[in-house]
Amino acid sequence: MRGFSLLSALAFLLSTLPALAEDILLSGPPIWESAPLIELAETQPVEGVRFIFQPWANPEQLRKMVMEPTPLLAVAPSPTAAIFSASGIDLDVVSATVTEGSVSLVGRGESISRLSDLKGRSLALPFKGYLPDLMMRRIAEPGTGTWQPNYTGSLVAGMQLLLAGKVDTAMLAEPMATLALDRDKALSRRADLCRLWRDATALADCPPAGVVIANPQFGKRPEIREAYRAAFARIAGDPGSAAALLAQYFPDMAAASEGFTRIKAIDLPMPERAAVLREFYAAILEIEPAAIGGRLPNPDFFGE
Secondary structure (H helix, E strand, C coil): CHHHHHHHHHHHHHHHCCCCCEEEEEECCCCHHHHHHHHHHHHCCCCCEEEEECCCCCHHHHHHHHHCCCCEEEEEEHHHHHHHHHCCCCCEEEEEEEEECCEEEEECCCCCCCHHHHCCCEEEECCCCCHHHHHHHHHCCCCCCCCEEEECCCCCHHHHHHHCCCCCEEEEECCHHHHHHHHCCCCEEEEEHHHHHHHHHCCCCCCCCEEEEECCCCCCCHHHHHHHHHHHHHHHHCHHHHHHHHHCCCHHHHHHHHHHCCCEEEEEECCCCHHHHHHHHHHHHHHCHHHHCCCCCCHHHHCC
16 A cells, blocks of 8 residues: 555656657758747747757758758758758758848949849859859850859858959858948949849749758647747848857857848748749759759658
8 A cells, every 4th residue: 555655656746747858959050041940949939849959061961960860950052952852861841941132242343233244254152063153053144155153162252352352243142241341342232143033034032042951750840830930030020130149159140140131031831832942943953953953852842
């Protein structure tokens, strides 16, 4: 009888203890799109879930995270997600992100409405074959020498070359575009990438360059998707606030607040807005099929 009482007391004590939280790994690089995930890790808005943010430094590290048994929600470049899927890695796209105003052609000279206005001069780009290069190749008029790419091999080298007067124009993402303009008043925003893209492709939407992906262990999790959308909406309402969040994991981003204020961020939840992402992939497929794995992703990639 006494043993039964002890067991009853133990059962009561266990029932009063808080349930162990499920760990959800969040990951992203030092870009605006990672801020809503960091917001989840800061606010912990879902009961029974503990969000842990861990940056990824390169696509290979991200690939390993996707394939690990821990539930994962991560920001990825749109082409990288498509390549992962084409190579047989099981993942779902939870949402895509458009960040209007985040990328500009900065340089010396008048504003341009098309790349032919560069009159064959060089344009500094970070890497050959990566997303900025792919978008510029899609924007360029076929068969004309309207511009010459100058691949710098670095995300910041374009700004440095521009400030040193060694290139006339550079494609710069925020906050580097704003930093360059602050340091050299002779520079100006010669063009907005979103406007050039719309004019060249006749697509209504700006490029959804980043996506939020989930591995199979994450599952559908509507409560987490809703928490993500709420976090996104809060930061989109004050885009400069993303800098402070990012700076907790990427200290150099502390100076990004001013540049981020010009961003108009739009969340594209899947599968409701799958058409926008699919059209973007189709535009890239036209000029570099290998950049998205050689084909358009299957419908299940978009949650359809």
